[in-house]
Amino acid sequence: MTLRAWFGLASVAAIAMVLVSIYWKGRSHGVEDERHKAEVAQTQAATAMVEVDLARRAAARTDMFVRRQTGGAELARQHSIEAMNAKDADKPLADERAARLRTADRQLCELSPGLVGCASTR
Structure with a gap:
């Protein structure tokens, strides 16, 4: 092989190495970006799970309050x-x-002025 052929082959090899290194660098940055996106998605999923749990607990407390209030009103009506x-x-x-x-x-009117009959006692 001539010197010119060796030089051409070395140039092609150098260009190929540069292209391969650019390709791998781009892929490694892409992997880092995807890792970051996955971490963000996991954090958002964990946050959503906490929000769902809190909403479930709030609904249970509201249900318990309504049941107590309804039960108290029914008991007062019966008595x-x-x-x-x-x-x-x-x-x-x-x-x-x-x-x-x-x-x-x-005392009941002081605690709950909105009760029926309390406005007339003031």
């Missing part, structure tokens, strides 16, 4: 009906007991 239909419902209360009930009503 009110029983009290109105009692044998001694028309008899006057003793003064001491009436005073205790008025005090309890006043």
